[in-house]
Amino acid sequence: MSLTVPLGVRFYQQNTGLDWWVTRLVSDIQFRSVVPGGFASADITLYNDGPDSWSRLAKLFVRVQIVDLRTRETAWEGRVESSRRNASANTWAIGCLGGMVVASDITIPYFAIDGDVGNWTLGTGAIESLFSPTANSTTRTITMKPQVKSWAADHYEGVAIWQKAETCDMRIGRFDCSYLGGSADADFRTGMDVATGNAVSVQTNVDVRAWSSSEARFANRVGTEFTSTNAQRLTMSMDVLATSNATNDMFGTIKTPLVQAQRVDRVGAKLQATADYPNEYVRVWEVVEDVLGRFLVGAWNWGTGWAPWQGEVRGEDAFIDTSSTAQIRHLAYYDGTTAAQVLNDLMTAQPDAYWAIWETSYGATGGDNRFRFEWARWPAGWGYLASSIDGLEEQPDGANLYNYIQYLWKRSDSIPYGLEVSTVTWHGYNNQLLGDAGITRGVMVRRDEPSDGTGMFDAATATLGQYGRTTNTGTLTVRRPIQCYDPGTTGGGGMSRMLDPWMIRPGRLLRITDLPARGMGNELRPTPTPPNPAQDGIVFRVVGTTYSSADNSCTLELDTVPGWELANQVAATKPASNIVVRG
Numbered sequence: 325m326s327l328t329v330p331l332g333v334r335f336y337q338q339n340t341g342l343d344w345w346v347t348r349l350v351s352d353i354q355f356r357s358v359v360p361g362g363f364a365s366a367d368i369t370l371y372n373d374g375p376d377s378w379s380r381l382a383k384l385f386v387r388v389q390i391v392d393l394r395t396r397e398t399a400w401e402g403r404v405e406s407s408r409r410n411a412s413a414n415t416w417a418i419g420c421l422g423g424m425v426v427a428s429d430i431t432i433p434y435f436a437i438d439g440d441v442g443n444w445t446l447g448t449g450a451i452e453s454l455f456s457p458t459a460n461s462t463t464r465t466i467t468m469k470p471q472v473k474s475w476a477a478d479h480y481e482g483v484a485i486w487q488k489a490e491t492c493d494m495r496i497g498r499f500d501c502s503y504l505g506g507s508a509d510a511d512f513r514t515g516m517d518v519a520t521g522n523a524v525s526v527q528t529n530v531d532v533r534a535w536s537s538s539e540a541r542f543a544n545r546v547g548t549e550f551t552s553t554n555a556q557r558l559t560m561s562m563d564v565l566a567t568s569n570a571t572n573d574m575f576g577t578i579k580t581p582l583v584q585a586q587r588v589d590r591v592g593a594k595l596q597a598t599a600d601y602p603n604e605y606v607r608v609w610e611v612v613e614d615v616l617g618r619f620l621v622g623a624w625n626w627g628t629g630w631a632p633w634q635g636e637v638r639g640e641d642a643f644i645d646t647s648s649t650a651q652i653r654h655l656a657y658y659d660g661t662t663a664a665q666v667l668n669d670l671m672t673a674q675p676d677a678y679w680a681i682w683e684t685s686y687g688a689t690g691g692d693n694r695f696r697f698e699w700a701r702w703p704a705g706w707g708y709l710a711s712s713i714d715g716l717e718e719q720p721d722g723a724n725l726y727n728y729i730q731y732l733w734k735r736s737d738s739i740p741y742g743l744e745v746s747t748v749t750w751h752g753y754n755n756q757l758l759g760d761a762g763i764t765r766g767v768m769v770r771r772d773e774p775s776d777g778t779g780m781f782d783a784a785t786a787t788l789g790q791y792g793r794t795t796n797t798g799t800l801t802v803r804r805p806i807q808c809y810d811p812g813t814t815g816g817g818g819m820s821r822m823l824d825p826w827m828i829r830p831g832r833l834l835r836i837t838d839l840p841a842r843g844m845g846n847e848l849r850p851t852p853t854p855p856n857p858a859q860d861g862i863v864f865r866v867v868g869t870t871y872s873s874a875d876n877s878c879t880l881e882l883d884t885v886p887g888w889e890l891a892n893q894v895a896a897t898k899p900a901s902n903i904v905v906r907g
Contacts, residue, residue, distance in 0.1 A: 327353065327873050331399065331826060333368060334389040336686070338693050342386065346370060347393075351415070353873040355390060355400040355422075358881075359830040360668060362680035362695075363400050363422025364868075366390065370416040382407035387693065388420050389686070392827065398683035399826045399871075401695070423681040423695040426636045427664035430619050433492040434666065435656035436611045438583045441466055443656070444484045444560075451482045455562065459484070462742050465504075466560060467577040470512070470570040479528055480562040481517060486583060489556035490521050491658050493626055496555040497586035498545045498601035502579040505535025507571075514576040515563040518550040523557060532563055535576045546586065547598040558583065582653060587614040590639035592623030605651035608674045612644050612667070612699045619663035620681075620697060637681060638694035643816035645701050648674040653773065667699075676701050680831060682816070700815035700831065706863060707832030708823075709807040710800065712839065714877070718798035726791040727754035728766035731784035736774035747784045754792040767791055797864075800836065800880045802828065825878035830866045834880065 332347040355366035366388065383404065390400040406419035441464050446457040455468040468483045489496055496518070503514055515532040519525065530550045531542050544550055560578055582604050587595045590613045595601075617623050622634035650673040657666070667679040679699050686693040731747045753759035769787055805822040810832060812818020839862040868881035 327351075329826065329873050329876050330393045331873065332391045332393045334391060335386050335404075336389070336693075337386050338686070338690075353390060354871065355420075356868065356870045357400070357422065357829050358424075358868040359680055360671065360678040361422075361424035361427075361664075362682050363402050364424055365422055366400055366402060366420040368418040368420065370418060372414045372416065382409070382416055382418065387686075388418070389683075390826075392824070396687070397827065401683045423636075423683070424664070426620060426695065427667065427679075427681060428662045429636075430624055431660045431662050432619075432624055433658050434618075434661050435488060435492055435494065435585050435658065436587070436614065437585070437606050437652060437654060438486070438488055438656050439464070439580065439654035440656070441581065443488055443658075444486045444581070446484050447482045454480070455483045457483050457560075463579070464581075465577050465579045466581070467575055468514075468560070468562060469575045470562060472570055472572055474567065474569050475512075475564045477511075477564050477566045479515060480564070481528075481559050483562060484560040484578075486558040486581070487556065488583075488656070488658060489585065492585070494556070495553065495586040495626065496546065496550075496558070496583060497595070498543065498584040498604070499558060499582065500541065500543045500604040501531075501581040502539050502541040503531075503533035504537070504539050504577040504579060505533075505575060506537060507535035507574045507576075509568050509574070510534045511565040511568040512570065512574060512576065513563040513565070514578060515561040516544070516578075517559040517561055518544075518552060518555045519557040519559065520552055520554045521556045525552060525554075527552060527555075528561070529563060535574065539579070543604060545598045545601050546596055553586070553594075553596045585614075587611075588617035588623045589613055590616050590621070590642050590644065592617040592621045592635075592639065594623075594626075603651070605653050606655070607646075608648040608650055608652065608670055608677070609644050609646040609699070611652065611655065611670060612679075615663050615666050616642055616644070616697055616699075619666075636694055637697050638685075638692060639697070641696065643698040643700060645674075645677055645699055645814065647701065648677070650674060674701075678702065678831065682829075696816065698816040702831070702865060703810070703814045703833055705833065706835035707808055707810050708828070708834040708866065708880075709809075709837060710802055710834060710880075711837050712800060714803045715801035716798065716836070716839075718882075721797070722757065724791060725755045725758055726765045726767040726788065727751050727758050728764050729784055729788040729791075730766065730768045731771065731780065731787060732768065733771040733780055733783075734774040735777065737776040742774055747780045749781065749784050749788060751785070751788060751792075754788055798882050800834070800864075800882060802878045802880060803876055808832070825876055826871045826873075828866075828869050828871075828878050828880065830868050830881075832866055834864045834866050834882065836862050836864070 327350055332345060333350050334345050336343045349371045351371060352369040356364045358364045386404045388402055389398055392399055402420045402422035404418055405421045408417045441459045442461055444466055447455055454471050457468045459466045466484045513532050513534045515529040518527045518530050527550055531544050546553060584601055589595055616639050620635045620637035621639045652673055671677060677699060682696045684693050684695050685691050728750045732744055734742045734744050802825050805824050808823045809820050810818045864882035866880050867883045869878055871878045
């Protein structure tokens with residue numbers, strides 16, 4: 325029994341020395357890839373070559389490679405997750421999960437930046453009676469109002485404490501906050517203290533400001549404003565310079581505190597220099613690198629007590645797109661998360677991107693058995709060129725077409741802070757079908773981050789463009805080589821060649837050549853220029869592929885190309901996310 329296509333199947337396990345090519349006894353292969361994710365799953369049927377001949381291969385977590393025997397390229401790679409012996413048919417059914425499964429192996433509490441005042445613990449007991457601390461989630465402020473009495477010159481700690489880094493076994497890289505107050509006595513001040521876990525080592529008054537009505541914002545970075553590279557706790561304190569009397573109208577406030585985690589780079593090295601934290605927000609690619617180094621490469625253990633098995637992904641040659649300008653101001657998972665969940669959430673901040681885990685560089689004579697990672701952008705121009713001759717299923721749908729938008733956002737320059745207002749715009753021909761029919765359809769979109777109003781009309785217009793493209797999803801079957809062009813500018817590698825069905829992967833655009841377009845049907849340029857809107861419904865994203873050796877077919881799962889001007893700072897009607905971004 326052997327395959328009718330030039331594919332080989334290899335089982336290997338580097339730690340035990342197992343390395344078997346079993347191609348001649350494979351009767352059937354099916355494997356699937358998706359984006360986001362990468363290699364997803366595979367099913368392999370093996371004939372027995374004797375009593376219990378495949379018992380070693382049926383062992384869980386053995387690596388599996390499916391290889392093009394002519395070019396030695398890896399078509400699919402993963403590990404055994406289930407095996408079932410069929411005695412009557414004298415076969416083994418081997419179920420495998422692809423490289424993307426390693427993004428779900430580790431579950432730990434994690435934060436990149438915390439901007440939620442609800443995560444600060446207000447002083448309780450005696451502290452509460454002395455300072456009456458309060459937190460306001462709308463204005464994102466924490467305020468202390470000291471007891472009316474005479475206060476001795478001293479540093480009074482414990483008004484409000486942030487210690488979530490201890491929850492995650494992570495460290496603080498930077499914190500920012502604004503200071504406000506009400507007092508005619510300059511002896512009363514708000515001080516921010518930095519401490520290691522369980523307050524073993526404390527650096528007081530890293531940031532200390534008098535209670536003034538003039539708002540002032542300050543940044544504090546590891547290695548400069550505070551010295552400890554093991555800081556895990558922040559404390560809002562009251563500092564009194566000289567014996568003074570507090571009056572009923574005195575108060576001290578910190579506003580919009582933002583705490584950043586110390587990150588690691590793509591190979592898991594700790595980032596502990598001041599220059600590593602230049603902004604009060606984090607960028608998408610910075611979090612991607614941290615997730616790669618921490619969850620996938622193996623830097624999840626910050627301390628030195630344990631040395632678990634390192635990760636299964638290599639970071640040194642990872643491709644990470646850095647084009648996003650989104651500013652993330654809250655991203656935290658204190659109940660635990662996986663790399664897959666964080667990366668999926670980051671796609672809401674950079675909607676034109678996806679993540680994938682692909683082949684190792686482990687070859688015929690050994691090598692590196694860690695998978696390749698990419699955080700790539702969807703290309704603007706087509707990558708695959710194919711016809712519908714082998715089968716096409718499609719379903720046009722106008723459910724998500726709109727030409728009118730009410731864009732809700734919160735003002736940051738008004739009293740009360742966070743007052744919600746609307747920017748409304750209409751574009752009659754945002755979608756040609758709505759324009760031809762003379763129909764107005766409206767959508768409401770809510771922006772998370774407050775703004776002073778600058779650029780809100782442009783943001784609303786750009787967001788409306790997201791809803792202008794015709795939805796037409798389905799599947800395309802391919803049983804012959806197709807043209808692929810990829811300049812390699814948005815992902816991990818480029819090519820210009822014919823691809824066999826088993827080598828087709830998701831993550832590129834597909835132009836179906838024999839579907840009629842409304843106009844400009846001859847526009848086939850494989851360039852970074854986006855397709856003309858007249859080609860709606862004939863250019864698709866390939867979001868999944870399923871290959872079967874039984875009939876040498878690859879089924880391409882298609883999704884309509886999104887709006888090219890998708891604004892990354894808005895939240896439409898979608899499930900809640902842990903991420904808050906600002907474009």
